[in-house]
Amino acid sequence: MTQRETDTRSGTEVEPSRAPDPVRGGDRARSVERLARLFDRPWPSIIAAFVVSLGIGLLLVVLAGGTAAEAVDVAYRSTVGSQQGMIDSLVYTTPRLLVAVGVIVALRSGQFNLGAEGQLQVGAIGAALGGAFLAPSIPGPLALPVSLLLAMVFGALWAGLAAVLKVWRGCDELITTLLLNFIAIYLVQLMVQGAMKDPSSTFNQSKRVIAVAELPRFGFTRLHYGIVIAVACVVLVWFLLDRTALGLRLRSVGYNPVASRYQQLRVGRLTVAAMLISGAVCALAGAGETLGVQFRLIQGFSSGFGFEGLAIAFLASLRPGRALVIALIFGGIFSTATRLQQELGVTASLAYVVEGLPIVLLACAAGAQALRAQRKGIA
Amino acid sequence: MSGPNDGDAALLSLRGVCRSFGTTKAVREVDFDVVAGTVHALLGENGAGKSTLMNVVYGVHPADRGTIAIGGEPVRIESPRQALERGISMVHQHHQLIPSLTVAESIALASRNTPWRYDRRSAALQVTRLASRLELELDPEARVGELSLGDRQRLEIISAIDRDSQIIILDEPTAVLAPTEVEPLFDLLRGLADDGRAIILITHRMREVFAVSDAISVMRKGELVATLATSATDPNQVLDLVIPQRHRLAETSSAPGVAEIEDVDSAEGDLNLVAAHLRPGRATPGPDALVVDALEVAPAPGTTGLCGLSLTARQGEILGVIGVEGNGQHELVEVLAGIRIADGGHVVACGEPQTRGRLAPHTAVVPEDRHREALVLDLSSEENLVLPMLDRYSSVGLLSRSRMRADTRAVIEDYAVVTASATAPTRSMSGGNQQKLVLARALAQSPKVLVVSQATRGLDPGATAEVLRRLRDAANAGTAVVFIGSDLDEVVEIADRAVVMYGGRIVGESADPDASRDVLAGLMVGADRDPARD
Amino acid sequence: MHNLVESFFWASAIALAAPILLAALGETFAQRAGVFTIGIEGLMLSGAFGAAAVASWSGDVIVGFAGAALAGAVLGALYGVAVVLFRADQVVVGIGFNLIVLGATSMLRRGLFPTGMEVPSTSALDRHELPLLGDLPWIGEVLFDQSPIVYALYVLTPFGVFLLFRTRVGLLVRAVGDGALASSAAGIRVPRIRMWVMVVNGTLAGAAGATLVLVNAGGVFVDNLVDGRGYLVLALTMFARWHPGWVALGAVLFGAADALQFIAQATFGGHVPTAVFLMAPYLLALAAWVVMGKRSRAPSDLGVPLLA
Structure with a gap:
């Protein structure tokens, strides 16, 4: 069997002979299967992981000088216990949810898009370009759609670059998307230092997005319509994956590229398609922050949404519906952590610990279960 | 040579060994003795528990219950490591070697007493020394991945000798060998037994059993049903033990019954139980449906590639393509499916040339590896079924789930596929049911040419018969069926016409x-040709 | 462009290569053994924090350096428990682990050092010119007027090559990564080897983090100090085809890309924004991937948990 796996053809030919490495493709696909089943666990175990993780978070608050009662009180007030809390939570949910559904498209298609952070960064550039530079010279009603579209195109191209490199040069998208993250972050810095810098400001930031290009807000709160876009994306991504021919093709390639090729699916094109869609959705996260929260392009507007979104996608077993629930929880965690910092002086970075722990715990549980099943022979 | 159980102290002795997988009892209450200095054959149908029993001995699947004793001393074996420490080695069917290492590295890796420093020269010396002791030749610096399957097997045996294993288990060692390599292997095994080792040979080939073994144990449905001295039995008796129902099967089959076994050779195929006779009166073949002309694919380690392969399949016939695996069959299927672009040659189906990199026109392909090539295991039956015909099941890009489900239910019913539901992942189905689904999908495309590769591998008799019947029906309906197989008896059974593939x-x-079976068998192993095959 | 041959530029390149190379050596062994450590970013970050914290407490950078290596080893072992013993998915654990370390180091910094860390003298790790060798023209300035960490790498890199290709340990590591099931069936304790490799990987990543904070950053720890260099290490390990020698060469190239900013003022007159130079190593890594991408053959079981 192993011999066959070494495909020695070099060629620059079209798709079929390119499939240079069915094995690696297969292995990676296998790991997507693993991923999908990894967290396909009953809700109780997911809840248990969150409980453990929140417990540890509580412990950390106590160690940092707060009391458990205070922490619980803050957590309540910064989530469901007050209008402001709910609004904050939803604002924090928005970019994370968008990234999560974006990477779900890629992951379900077998593409390890770890580049959501980069895609949302260039998305922000696109949004700022539209909202602050183009918008004044186009009709008002078009300003917002054009800005969003620009963001999506930028994000899609950024992710598509990794896909093209994979199809064309066999570059592992896992690494290229990681590298592109940092290139994108410095690209934003470059923009706000140079080409897009607001000359009237001493800070490194772009001009302000004009009013008509802003995302509308709910009443007088700071909650913007990004959350509506995010929820719409949840539905659209579910529909794409479950109800369309393209979605079925993407999933097929994601699970088994070799068998997909036998069924005449064009793996290379589908790879690119998956990444384009994924990048476009992830870019909306950056656009939401730029057009709905910051109102200009600034450096460091994302506190690592890209990786938090990935964490949500994993915990959601790569299902858009579950991602909505998990993203709301993450939004609540972040809202709580932010307020803990204001009120108790506990660093908001606590949120990362509380978000990271359940993934590791569940991954361990799933791995151990797979091992046990294998040993018992009931895989 | 002494027979088993006649008072000799057995080197390996199992008592009451049980092993389950989930709810399946793969091995139940087995008592098994192997005497030093003998070659002990372990027979049984697929799934009879032979490999599982040996994996128990080797510690891969530790026993749930029962005792294992070596040289009369009870031992616990819960991992291969412990087995190796007790002097047990196993040569697996799928080689447990690491392709990127060299021969010398592989042996040093498995060796018990490699010093901390790996010295290339002394390791090479050790390989040469061991190999010459066994009268074998192996290049110590060759990469394992570039060795022939036979050489890999020899490497594993050398490694076992290097560890000074007294009990060596071989799981269907000849399944991957060219027939010319079988004889030397048996000489080697005899030599090892004569040195006082115990050799356990898992096989289902009757000829080999009588060629090399001293004792025979037969397993059926997880139980060890008999142990006999080879000299005191004959193939018919053994076959009756392996498949007690074979006479009954022959009677119920519509075609002429299975003949009583006359000689050892023709008994071989019977273990695969192709009982149904499916050949119709030979219809006049139709016009050419598939013309393959002078295909070229570069060889790679372990396969010959294709060198100028030409064949023609006609409408309404089943063309058997018979050959030992690795003679280019996989490449041929890949080219026809459009997965691989041939270095040279043409494919024309129903008068239309194949487009580069696409499936041959009017053709459906059933590749050999169900899990890797044919099915997407995590998709459901209905999703797998429609993959090649998505246009039929979608409009403006939207899937018609209801139509998918209705058609899948029809297939499930028609083919008697056993599955939880049309929406359950195909992973949960048995091999036979998966294969029925794959075949149904191929036929649903109403192909004029149907290429199937190793279509019955790993299937039970019922599913095998069903698959073969469907292929016959397709041929009768005018399809040109290209049946690629490595089991001569099965190909002879079903094909109207047969070609032999050798060396690409x-x-x-x-x-x-049917009439030229012996000639075909000779051609399969390269008779009348240059025997040197690398 | 004459600056590009100046000894100062290459000496800086090598100095900046040191942390990348340290971590990449460990990661090379880890990946050879089949463990794809996305969490190397977190391991380096924990090392950086450990170094700064211990150095600040003890007032001694050497102790700080040792503390970082120890912290890295412990976290590497914990990471190993998840991906090796529990067979957790390596990508998922990596993402989670990096988040946790990022949060934890930031919390610990503010919790334990509310008034800031006291940076001890880092002179022990500063450049020390070697006698005789350091007097060689150009070469002496580039290679032998460096931090002791660089000198350690002169020994460590060839030792890594020797270990990987000329010892039983190396053979085991390669076997475990290229055929975990086969190795297991041949009686090799795959988890045990992978665990040890993860401890080594953690130690070296910790040391790399220590180098970043104590040498490159002058002893000042800031949140997310590693800032993606862990991912550079991953890329480097892979396009250097899992060979310590190529890894060393690649690390120096990264160092050179990093060092560009030092000569930028002189060369470009300060017209190029700093972001370009910060971006340079990542662009270089991407370019290297595009060039090397297809040709490398990864260890077969890289990233795949052993189910046996």
Whole structure:
């Protein structure tokens, strides 16, 4: 069997002979299967992981000088216990949810898009370009759609670059998307230092997005319509994956590229398609922050949404519906952590610990279960 | 040579060994003794528990219950490591070697007393020394991945000797060998037994059993049903033990019954239980449906590639393509499916040339590896079924789930596929049911040419018969069926016409496969050709 | 462009290569053994924090350096428990682990050092010119007027090559990564070897983090100090085809890309924004991937948990 796996053809030919490495493709696909089943666990175990993780978070608050009662009180007030809390939570949910559904498209298609952070960064550039530079010279009603579209195109191209490199040069998208993250972050810095810098400001930031290009807000709160876009994306991504021919093709390639090729699916094109869609959705996260929260392009507007979104996608077993629930929880965690910092002086970075722990715990549980099943022979 | 159980102290002795997988009892209450200095054959149908029993001994699947004793001393074996420490080695069917290492590295890796420093020269010396002791030749610096399957096997045996294993288990060692490599292997095994080792040979080939073994144990449904001295039995008796129902099967089959076994050779195929006779009165073949002309694919380690392969399949016939695996069959299927672009040659189906990199026109392909090539295991039956015909099941890009489900239910019913539901992942289905689904999908495309590769591998008799019947029906309906197989008896059974594939080309053809069985068998192993095959 | 041959530029390149190379050596062994450590970013970050914290407490950078290596080893072992013993998915654990370390180091910094860390003298790790060798023209200035960490790498890199290709340990590591099931069936304790490799990987990543904070950053720890260099290490390990020698060469190239900013003022007159130079190593890594991408053959079981 192993011999066959070494495909020695070099060629620059079209798709079929390119499939240079069915094995690696297969292995990676296998790991997507693993991923999908990894967290396909009953809700109780997911809840248990969150409980453990929140417990540890509580412990950390106590160690940092707060009391458990205070922490619980803050957590309540910064989530469901007050209008402001709910609004904050939803604002924090928005970019994370968008990234999560974006990477779900890629992951379900077998593409390890770890580049959501980069895609949302260039998305922000696109949004700022539209909202602050183009918008004044186009009709008002078009300003917002054009800005969003620009963001999506930028994000899609950024992710598509990794896909093209994979199809064309066999570059592992896992690494290229990681590298592109940092290139994108410095690209934003470059923009706000140079080409897009607001000359009237001493800070490194772009001009302000004009009013008509802003995302509308709910009443007088700071909650913007990004959350509506995010929820719409949840539905659209579910529909794409479950109800369309393209979605079925993407999933097929994601699970088994070799068998997909036998069924005449064009793996290379589908790879690119998956990444384009994924990048476009992830870019909306950056656009939401730029057009709905910051109102200009600034450096460091994302506190690592890209990786938090990935964490949500994993915990959601790569299902858009579950991602909505998990993203709301993450939004609540972040809202709580932010307020803990204001009120108790506990660093908001606590949120990362509380978000990271359940993934590791569940991954361990799933791995151990797979091992046990294998040993018992009931895989 | 002494027979088993006649008072000799057994080197390996199992008592009451049980092993389950989930709810399946793979091995139940087995008592098994192997005497030093003998070759002990372990027979049984697929799934009879032979490999599982040996994996128990080797610690891969530790026993749930029962005792294992070596040289009369009870031992616990819960991992291969412990087995190796007790002097047990196993040569697996799928080689447990690491392709990127060299021969010398592989042996040093498995060795018990490699010093901390790996010295290339002394390791090479050790390989040469061991190999010459066994009268074998192996290049110590060769990469394992570039060795032939036979050489890999020899490497594993050398490694076992290097560890000074007294009990060596071989799981269907000849399944991957060219027939010319079988004889030397048996000489080697005899020599090892004569040195006082115990050799356990898992096989289902009757000829080999009588050629090399001293004792025979037969397993059926997880139980060890008999142990006999080879000299005191004959193939018919053994076959009756392996398949007690074979006479009954022959009676119920519509075709002429299975003949009583006359000689050892023809008994071989019977273990695969192709009982149904499916050949119709030979209809006049139709016009050419598939023409393959001078295909070229570069060889790679372990396969010959294709060198100028040409064949023609006609409408309404089943063309058997018979050959030992690795003679280019996989490449041929890949080219026809459009997965691989041939270095040279043409494919024309129903008068239309194949487009580069696409499936041959009017053709459906059933590749050999169900899990890797044919099915997407995590998709459901209905999703797998529609993959090649998505246009039919979608409009403006939207899937018609209801139509998918209705058609899948029809297939499930028609083919008697056993599955939880049309929406359950195909992973949960048995091999036979998966294969039925794959075949149903291929036929649903109403192909004029149907290429199937190793279509019955790993299937139970019922599913095998069903698959073969469907292929016959397709041929009767006018499809040109290209049946690629490595089991001569099965191909002879079903094919109207047969060609032999060897070294990446067609080396012989027979319009009456049944009558020319022996000639075909010879061609399969390269008779009348240059025997040197790398 | 004459600056590009100046000894100062290459000496800086090598100095900046040191942390990348340290971590990449460990990661090379880890990946050879089949463990794809996305969490190397977190391991380096924990090392950086450990170094700064211990150095600040003890007032001694050497102790700080040792503390970082120890912290890295412990976290590497914990990471190993998840991906090796529990067979957790390596990508998922990596993402989670990096988040946790990022949060934890930031919390610990503010919790334990509310008034800031006291940076001890880092002179022990500063450049020390070697006698005789350091007097060689150009070469002496580039290679032998460096931090002791660089000198350690002169020994460590060839030792890594020797270990990987000329010892039983190396053989085991390669076997475990290229055929975990086969190795297991041949009686090799795959988890045990992978665990040890993860401890080594953690130690070296910790040391790399220590180098970043104590040498490159002058002893000042800031949140997310590693800032993606862990991912550079991953890329480097892979396009250097899992060979310590190529890894060393690649690390120096990264160092050179990093060092560009030092000569930028002189060369480009300060017209190029700093972001370009910060971006340079990542662009270089991407370019290297595009060039090397297809040709490398990864260890077969890289990233795949052993189910046996």
